[in-house]
Amino acid sequence: MCxxxxxxxxxxxxxxxxxxxxxxxxxQPGLGCVLCPMEQLVGRISFRVQQLDVRVETKTSDNVFLVATVSVQYQVLRENVFEAFYALTNPAQQITAHVYDVMRAQLPTLELDAVFEAKEDLALAVKQALSDTFTSYGYQILQTLITDLDPDQRVKNAMNEINSSKRLKFAVAERAEGDKILQVKSAEAEAEAKYLSGVGVAKQRKAIVDGLRTSIVEFSENIEGSNTKEVMDLLLLTQYFDMIRDVGSASHCRTTFVPTSRSLGDELRGSLLQADAALKSH
Structure with missing residues (x-):
C-alpha cells in the first residue's frame, strides 16, 4: 500500500x-508529493551561488612558506542537475583537491615578491583548471579569488625591515641634498653680500675724495695766499678732531688720551700719506 x-x-x-x-x-519549488515507500525525496540541489574558501600552505621558489587563501564561487547548472547530484560524492572536497593541485604547482615557480604581483594570474589558472574539470559534472565556476597571502611572521618582519631601510636611505640622501643646496645658496649669498659691500665701500671712498677735492678747490679760491698743503693739513686736522669727538662720545669710552704737538698737522699728514703709499705698494 502506497x-x-x-x-x-x-x-x-x-x-x-x-x-x-x-x-x-x-x-520543482513549492508543494510536492511522493508515494511512500515506492518513491523517496533523496536530496535537494540549490541553484544559489556558493563560495568555498580553501587555505593552501606551500612554499615559493626562494624557500619561503606561506598560506594562500583561495575563494571559489560556483553554481549548479540547471540543465545538469542529474550530473551535479550523482556524479560527485563530495563536490566541496573535490574542488578543494583541485585548488591544492594548481596552487602547489604554480607557487613554487615564483619568488615571494612575485607571488604578490601574480595574484590575478594565479586566480585565472585556478579558475581555468576548475572550469575544465567541473563543467562536465554540472558545476559552473563563476570566479576564483586569491583573498589572502600570509607568509610567516618572521618573513613579514624582515620584509618590513628591508622596506624601512630603503626608505631611510632615501631620506638620508634627500636630507644631504637639501643641506648641499643650503650651503651652496649660503655661499652665493655671502659672495653677493661681500661684492655689494665692496661696491659700497668704493663708492663711499670716492664720495670722500670728491668732497675733499671740492673743499680744497673752494678753500684755495676763497682764501688768498693759501696753498694745497695747508688746506690738506686743515682738512686732516678737522677729520682727526671729528674722530676724537666720536670716540669720546661712545657709551663705553671712559678716558681718551689726545696727543698735543705744534707739528701735529704735519705729523698727521705725513702718517696718512705714508699709510696711503704703503697700501698702494701692496
Whole structure:
C-alpha cells in the first residue's frame, strides 16, 4: 500500500526523487508529493551561488612558506542537475583537491615578491583548471579569488625591515641634498653680500675724495695766499678732531688720551700719506 507523503521545495532549489532507488524526476519549488515507500525525496540541489574558501600552505621558489587563501564561487547548472547530484560524492572536497593541485604547482615557480604581483594570474589558472574539470559534472565556476597571502611572521618582519631601510636611505640622501643646496645658496649669498659691500665701500671712498677735492678747490679760491698743503693739513686736522669727538662720545669710552704737538698737522699728514703709499705698494 502506497501512502502519499508531502514535502516543500524552496525557491532556487529542486528536489531529486527516486523510485525504488532509481532516479525518476525533479521536484520543482513549492508543494510536492511522493508515494511512500515506492518513491523517496533523496536530496535537494540549490541553484544559489556558493563560495568555498580553501587555505593552501606551500612554499615559493626562494624557500619561503606561506598560506594562500583561495575563494571559489560556483553554481549548479540547471540543465545538469542529474550530473551535479550523482556524479560527485563530495563536490566541496573535490574542488578543494583541485585548488591544492594548481596552487602547489604554480607557487613554487615564483619568488615571494612575485607571488604578490601574480595574484590575478594565479586566480585565472585556478579558475581555468576548475572550469575544465567541473563543467562536465554540472558545476559552473563563476570566479576564483586569491583573498589572502600570509607568509610567516618572521618573513613579514624582515620584509618590513628591508622596506624601512630603503626608505631611510632615501631620506638620508634627500636630507644631504637639501643641506648641499643650503650651503651652496649660503655661499652665493655671502659672495653677493661681500661684492655689494665692496661696491659700497668704493663708492663711499670716492664720495670722500670728491668732497675733499671740492673743499680744497673752494678753500684755495676763497682764501688768498693759501696753498694745497695747508688746506690738506686743515682738512686732516678737522677729520682727526671729528674722530676724537666720536670716540669720546661712545657709551663705553671712559678716558681718551689726545696727543698735543705744534707739528701735529704735519705729523698727521705725513702718517696718512705714508699709510696711503704703503697700501698702494701692496
Amino acid at each position: 501512502i502519499p507523503c508531502f514535502f516543500t521545495i524552496s525557491t532556487s532549489e529542486v528536489g531529486v526523487v527516486e523510485r525504488w532507488g532509481k532516479y525518476t524526476r525533479l521536484a
